[in-house]
């Protein structure tokens with residue numbers, strides 16, 4: 001199954017949820033967008049959807065320039081994530097809520113398996129999310145266990161005692177890393193399903209980080225204040241992310257936020273970034289802004305729902321092939337050579 005087939009299948013399976021447009025840009029006229037008036041978000045953004053749109057626009061505003069007169073070399077895209085070698089610095093980010101948000105054509109476990117296995121086959125790492133439907137069966141951890149630990153689990157900022165238990169379970173599943181999406185703190189579906197979520201203090205985060213030997217990821221950082229606070233917790237990875245525009249309306253796009261946070265974080269923690277990434281050219285831009293790893297969300301949802309693990313592998317290959325092309329065209333032989341000089 002190639003990526004076009006997977007997207008075609010996703011168009012049928014996600015009817016009414018996602019139009020599988022040629023570009024997923026979050027424009028107000030897209031069927032996923034618009035104020036939901038109490039209904040589930042689907043694949044859209046929160047409120048008027050402006051943060052979702054801003055993510056894509058911030059990347060589009062950045063223009064690249066070609067640099068072609070130099071000795072040709074095959075781009076070196078391999079990277080190491082806490083000792084685990086990946087073929088390219090692109091991950092499938094953490095996502096959950098297949099029934100409530102993604103059209104419900106497959107089960108949560110099938111989705112998580114597609115992400116974890118599909119990424120593993122492609123030579124990279126899949127992340128799995130946590131939501132109101134995942135506490136009981138832990139589909140993400142099951143998928144990670146089945147892949148001999150080759151995956152990362154991100155949990156919602158649940159009650160401290162629940163989180164401490166879940167983090168231990170992630171370790172037992174052999175996960176590569178574990179973390180919390182701090183921007184899940186305002187989730188209404190979680191509260192309605194009796195699974196409260198909270199903001200977390202530095203002390204609480206320190207306790208979570210210290211409770212495990214796994215590298216700890218804080219996902220959902222978009223301000224200088226949070227970036228500085230994150231450094232006090234002992235976390236190993238900061239994921240600069242606004243949840244694809246699903247948690248707070250009227251935010252800046254991630255490509256606008258990243259340059260503000262990189263000076264605070266660079267060299268102290270691993271920087272991951274997501275939000276609006278649709279192609280390998282977008283990946284190159286995020287790397288040039290200072291991200292060490294770039295993650296994509298909605299593109300992998302369509303690939304997984306339409307094509308399962310094969311679809312996810314095809315999506316990862318698509319993104320990495322375009323990254324290779326972007327590196328050749330901008331004169332970058334290695335990942336460390338990708339910097340702001342690629343911009344026009």
Ligand SMILES: Cc1cc2nc3c(=O)[nH]c(=O)nc-3n(C[C@H](O)[C@H](O)[C@H](O)COP(=O)(O)O)c2cc1C
Nearest residue numbers: 093094095096129130181243244275276296297298
């Ligand atoms: C349907 C959907 C469900 C999501 N569920 C989660 C989740 O459970 N945990 C999490 O950390 N992030 C979740 N996210 C946010 C993604 O991890 C990521 O930040 C975002 O999708 C990136 O933007 P993009 O979709 O434009 O690539 C979800 C996003 C979508 C679209």
